[in-house]
Amino acid sequence: MSLALAVRDVTVELGGRRVLEGVSFEVRRGEFAALLGPNGGGKTTLLRAALGLVPLVSGSIEVLGTGPGAAAAAVGYLPQTKAAGTSLPARAADVIVAARRGAWPLRVGAADRERARELLARVGGERLVDSPLRGLSGGELQRVYLARALARDPALLLLDEPFAGLDERGRAEFLELLSGIAERSELAALLVTHSEAAVRRLADRAVLLDRSLQAWGTPEQVFERETARAAAWSGHDHEASRDARCEDDA
């Protein structure tokens, strides 16, 4: 099976600080992979590097058989922070048409509107097609942006914390949606999330990242490794506090 994403010995620095170091893993075509790890562990940076938005210090990233920037048209991206507060008059259809054209529409014609409606229908947001973005709930916005990510029929989907900011019901609904997308065998996806339930439900494989690669395998293997790491850290803290007490006693 060919690769959708190949990350090879990647090191990235931001503002003089090393954010990723020697990271390597692969996502095959048709595979749904999860990217796990603590805040500040480099997950978003890795997605941005895969899109060509962040330069690499060393290593390489291959996206759909080519360099990161060159494959951008075939990659759907759901960013963590979404634009919704600009003063541009933006409706759901405008956002989707803009992603397809690479330019904001002066007006949305009947054919474009129908295509936007179809994409929104795939994510359960058909009724939102003419809605202004301002006034949409977090869950509705998330559906619009997922439809946008699917607008150019991507072969690889990069999803950065899609459950953030959603209430429990919204998270469950969005998980169902992503589950439906995961079943499409031709689409590969890399999902950044802190939700263990989402990983167990959606992911074929998982990557544990904390600046460097900590684990890579099935979700079960990665969660075992994470539990062991957490236990080791808590043991380390326990040892450290005991040593500190001994020093105090001395």
Place this chain on the structure above:
Amino acid sequence: MSDLVELVASPLGQGFMRRALCAGLALGAAGALVGVFVVQRGLGLVADGLAHASFGGLALGLLLGASPERALWVALPFTLLIALGIQQLRRRTSLGGDAATGVFFAVSFAAGVLLLGLRGPRGGPVNLEALLFGSLLAVTPEALAVVLLVSLAVAALLLRIGPKLAYATFDPELARLSGVPVFGLESLLLATTALFVVVGARTVGVVLVAAFVVIPAATAQLLGRTLGTTLVAAVAMSLAGTGLGLVASYHWNVAPGATIILTLGLFFFLALGLGRRR
């Protein structure tokens, strides 16, 4: 009915009023288009800031020995540099557009005062007011030709790059991924704004040029539901406000800048009320 026609037509019997109307409509339409894109970027004050900053360039031109008319050719590149400086400051620091504009505006204006002082007595007196504030009623045929040419060029450019510029405003990162040259387009917008305000301010004054950029765009934003309708509404309101304001100024014998701005302001508050009722 005939009284109404007479009311509107009588000012146009005068050559200076016809030139004022042509210059006002051209600058109003182009300013409205510029405004839609700069206001969307949170740069509503940039036109005012650049118009004042151009004073530094005019003063530099005078120090170099140019006549007040020819000093415009020094002010233009000077103001372009200021516009690009504002962009760099926003890009490389955490300062917003208003703070970056404010810094350059004040420094350029102060530099202008210093440069005029350095000319010494041999430079002859300079009418600061005439240097800074043009008058819509004093537009010469030559100035009108420049205004029409610049307004047409600004409008044509913005209608061409507008859709990509708007996408870059809404989501710069995704626009960049779609191949939109985000930095280049933003530079072009600021350079276009600089060109518009330098030419406009010398012809009709700083305050009216800044009003042409901000008020119709802000009004249209309250009403428009798409980029296209927002652009059309901004231009339509600017044209109507300029025409009505100019006719009112003729009959009331007051400064046209004031009546035009007040008419545009009236449209804004009407749109605000309408927007709240929707």
